Amino acid sequence: MSEPLSDHPQILSDTPNIDAPPIDTPTTDPEPKPFEVQFATRVNRLPPYMFGRINNSLYQKRRAGDDVIDLGMGNPSDPPDPLVIEKLHTAAADPGNHGYSKSNGIANLRRELASKYYRKYGVNLDPEHETIACLGSKEGFSHMCLALMGAGDTAIIPSPFFPVHMYGVILAGGNVVSLDVADPNKFLRDVAFTCENMEPKPKVLIVNYPHNPTSAVIEPDFFIDVVRLAKKYGFLVIHDFAYADVAFDGYLPPSFLAAPGAKDVGVEFTTMSKGYNMAGWRVGFCAGNSEMIRGLATIKGYYDYGMFQAVQIAAIVAMRETEATVAKQSEIYQGRRDVLVGGLKRLGWNVNPPKAGMFVWAEVPEPWKSSMSTMDFAMKLLEEGNVAVSPGSGFGSGGEGFLRMSLVENEQRLRQAVRQIGKCLSPQAVA
DSSP states (O other): OOOOGGGOHHHHTTSOOTTSOOOOOOSSOOOOOOOOOOOOHHHHTSOOOTTHHHHHHHHHHHHTTOOOEEOSSOOOOSOOOHHHHHHHHHHHTOGGGSSOOOTTOOHHHHHHHHHHHHHHHOOOOOTTTSEEEESSHHHHHHHHHHHHOOTTOEEEEEESOOHHHHHHHHHTTOEEEEEEOSSHHHHHHHHHHHHHHOSSOOSEEEEOSSOTTTOOOOOTHHHHHHHHHHHHHTOEEEEEOTTTTOBOTTOOOOOGGGSTTHHHHEEEEEESSSTTOOGGGOOEEEEEOHHHHHHHHHHHHHHOOOSOHHHHHHHHHHHHHOHHHHHHHHHHHHHHHHHHHHHHHHTTOOBOOOSBSSEEEEEOOTTHHHHSOHHHHHHHHHHHHOEEOEEGGGGOGGGTTEEEEEOOSOHHHHHHHHHHHHHHTSHHHHO
């Protein structure tokens, strides 16, 4: 027989007091407060988007019917090899390819990447432990930062910098030291000086050759010195090799992983966006140090299920069978480079032809360099000349005084862009 509730004060204490007076309903609602969304500190650390002003003006001009020549973004305008598109079509028609895929990429894709590295650079890679597929190299790089960086950690990056090299670290909670990339030997000396004089020492060195935005290049000995410094000071290395497949005049961009001991200290990111014209396909890779690859795989396992398997199958065919098309694409970019650089030089600009990449890094000519900011000069070209470019200041203070111009338009459009720039900056236009 159960005991009466009155013998259980702990229960009675939870019983409402039925003799309590009723609570009066308020006659007026309290003054409403604005609803606020508080972002995380990592988001608040990000500056305003530097290219927003240009992109907004570009959009408005095109809505108004203006024919704007866009040299601002490195977005390939040429299609992939038809063989790759056909393979994508066939693979997409297979019902077995529509489920979730492994986040690190199917085995045959990773084997094909390892085969390419051996064929092109003489680098031996274990496809299972030393390679991983990414949703474009930018995603892989950002998640590698999450795997390696945290509060109090510091990364050394090039200056000027491609934005994700700065903000991938910041979003991971880390700090950044940026070093001038123009002179490779000085850059290495500055890395050593930073490591000698900074406490705690930098955890990661981020390098990017061919460099975006400046198109600076290096020779293989550079990476031998990077490995030596990494082992001396104990930092990890991430090489962003996005423009591995776009080079001119016989120059072959060296792979970081070809340097002796490179896999002991770092990884390299590559992409099929540039030379293969597969930017929207989002196919990238990371290769090198197995522990760093494992860390990236751990992060990716929580974030994604990998890329569409039909895309991976088409990417295998691209790497295996379309190297001649990739080489031809470099020739196309070289022709465009010559048209743009030659045209700017005839206008009196100080510009050096790049040996690799998809961009020309041009110094703003006088008198405009001394009289206005690089952003204002870029806006002048857009508003008065209908030519969109990327102001160097969008890549950090080290880019002030320069413009980045992409080579994605055809030669005829590039000639037209030069004519419009010349007309915009003519003495009559200045007056």
